[in-house]
Amino acid sequence: MKKLHLIILLAMIAGTALDAQTAKEIIAKSEAQMNGESSYSEMKMTIIRPKWTREMTMKSWAIGTDYSLILVTGPARDKGIGFKRKKRSGTGSPK
Numbered sequence: 001m002k003k004l005h006l007i008i009l010l011a012m013i014a015g016t017a018l019d020a021q022t023a024k025e026i027i028a029k030s031e032a033q034m035n036g037e038s039s040y041s042e043m044k045m046t047i048i049r050p051k052w053t054r055e056m057t058m059k060s061w062a063i064g065t066d067y068s069l070i071l072v073t074g075p076a077r078d079k080g081i082g083f084k085r086k087k088r089s090g091t092g093s094p095k
Contacts, residue, residue: 038063 021029039062047054056078062068066087072078 039060041060043058043060045056045058047056055075056072057074058070058072060068060070066085068085070083072081
């Protein structure tokens with residue numbers, strides 16, 4: 001039985017050695033899976049301070065890493081505030 005465990009362990013080590021990736025490759029692959037081509041989310045942020053608490057609700061849309069829009073949906077005093085990110089043509093860096 002111990003030999004079987006040793007063989008399985010060696011096979012697993014050999015398999016991972018063949019698929020070795022750098023940290024940058026792992027992060028890039030993870031971000032690509034998380035972002036996809038486009039995304040939509042609804043979020044609720046709670047800010048807790050010693051003397052007060054505040055909640056904000058938001059909707060977010062994104063296309064890759066080049067374009068994004070965040071729209072604040074609550075509370076009423078902040079409703080309608082938006083933040084956008086658009087890739088500048090020619091520079092390659094989004095602003």
